[in-house]
Amino acid sequence: MSIFSHQFHHLSQLLERARHDWQHTPFSCTHLPWADLAPPLLAMNEEELDELDENDHRALAWLGQWRPALLTPYFQPLPELNRASDYHTPHWSSGIGGRKWAQIKDFAANITAFGSQLAKNPTLPILEWCAGKGHLGRLLAQQGANITSLEWSAELCAQGQALAEQLQLNHTFICTDALSESAATLFKAQQCGVALHACGELHLRFLQHAAQAGTQELALSPCCYHLISGECYQPLSKLGQAHDLKLDRQSLRLPLQRQITGGERVRKLRHLELTWRLAFDELQRTLTKNNSYLPLPSFPKALLSGSFSEFVGWACNKKGLVAPLTIDSSHWLALAEQRRLLVKRIELVRHRYRYGLELWLLLDKALFLEEQGYQVQLGTFTNLANTPRRYLIQAKRPLPVT
Template sequence: MNHRERFLELQALLTAHETWWRPAPFRVRRPDWCDERPALAEAVLALDAAALARYADDPAVCCAWLASWLPVVDRLGELAVLPALPSRPLPLCAPHFDWSIPGRKREQIEAFAAHRPIARAPVLEWCAGKGHLGRRVALADRVPVASLEIDPVLCADASHLAARAGVEQVVLCADALDDSSRSHLRGRGVLALHACGELHRSLVRSADRDGARSYRIAPCCYARGAENGYRPVSRAASLPLDADALRLAVTETVTAPRHVRARLARDQAWKLGFIALREAIEGTVPRTFRPVPKGWLAGDFVAFGEALAQREGVRLPARVDWAHWQSVGEGRRDEVRRFELVRHAFRRALEMWLVLDLALGLEEAGFDVEVGSFCARSLTPRNLLVIAER
């Protein structure tokens, strides 16, 4: 199956089954599919905490369980699997290369750098941060590297680390989305490890005229730059996606520490508790839930609710039973997590569709393209890599 065939089948299945994955349980009290498949809704809500945790942590096990109710999950799983790309051993680098790189990020860089031919041309590292990937490639392949990054503080760090490692690495402090940055691509092999949303899509949009020799793109955070809806990069794409749908593709927290996941669950319960309180006061009216400042989540639920009420213009009664509404939020969160198991069965297929949109866009620009995984999901769920060569 070539990229286009896989893409079109994914697109057809996602379109035909959109009622299962489009509605976000956080925003919809009871997804419409519950009326269509009441037995599945009952089974999902009846899961105990241990089963819920097992299915949330292991999508393959969850999909196997869901397939008896929803057979399309099996086919989506088949379409969302691609083989691991061939890798090469990298020459060892001096121990000081690891300085300032978190362990998991270090492993991702090593895996990404190993999944590419030896660089024969100058390299451009796109959205480079501190330039860790570019520095590793410069050390491995002995080629000049330019690292493009918008943050001047990160640029200064990248320059310092390059000098410390003694590599030929030029740091370009520039906005990747500015037209003037396109000139840096000509004649180079472009590397983009987890450049977010439009930062990676912009590479594909102008690939037919930028003059880059090759691309290595591991996409991430597909919703960035798509606040007004997803703009495909290939001519074959016809699946409309809003920011909520794009965020679905990156909802896995498999690599987050347990305490972080517990904190995220608590934060969601607080938000749902406030929504329930607001609906009790004002009635159920569809509305968006704007992002909450992190500082508001550092205290207790009372302070959180009062701050949100002030921002949202909700007139609270003289007395609020905050413990009750916190409990309501926790119960609602437990429902949301169970309903999300069904929605999440579609997220890898949706991510594969997004990645294949990039692949087809690069093929339309005249490149030969490979797509596959460059590391295990346990290292990062964003483990898909698009390799394009002229």
């Protein structure tokens, strides 16, 4: 039994037992779902709730008083992997800087580590999966690698290809859908596959195609677990299938709810967004005479600089409703005030399972790769201040003994 399977087995059991803590939709709840947690949750005001929720370490210790399983080693943080030695932006970095550049540099710093063949054989071709403009590929090409970047946006491919040509790099774009059958044929045995922030179905295909082709080395940082083609996550590993948590899209979104605190302005915007969403929900329940929650999609933050009535117009339009001619904003906003606290109390508990669920998803992938004969490493490739999507799965096929 590998270390991963031992941890996964226990984590699965703990998450299954705690399902009642993490599987609620806070916007649908009309009261706190946990009798034992109601007194401590009700004892906190909004400021205290916000402060505790933002401090993951303290919040975990707080909830651990009633949920000691959260404090067991099965929820322990993954190790820190390599970090870049510097984050200077060269002239060819084409305007990317700050956190994005740090992510790319740190990701690249890990590819050549972990006993990679690339360290000895820089000619091992690299396939960059869902590349965007290929910033990562360009950095690796600058270091001498031979890169093929797959991306479906023709515009991003054209921009990336132009930059590669300007710099005379060994870097080619293939403009195609990663979910098409032909994309599978891009995977080869003598290759290193890299995928930085590939969303749900895209990273699942990456792993499946690479395993099928026997691709020598892999480096994947997954994101947007909920963007899958089915209703529920289908575990890749045998152990995952045996301990299937049957995660639906709503549960798969939970790991993504960790955000980097972006200062007071961002905090205020989040507060306003939550209030307006809840106020609209109160209004739509009256309008449709249907007392159930109607989810709204994400929207550009610029919408929050208008009036609440304008927001209602947008939301009604999205949901195929006729907006009322007059809107008593203060009435709906006052109702939202009461519900906002309930949502925050429920989120304070749910958020403590963000990491456990993400770890479960990562371990399922690590186990799948082990089952396929890979040696696997899991950890963080960059610091939390750069991105909360900082987990890296690295895998390599053991070389034949000569």
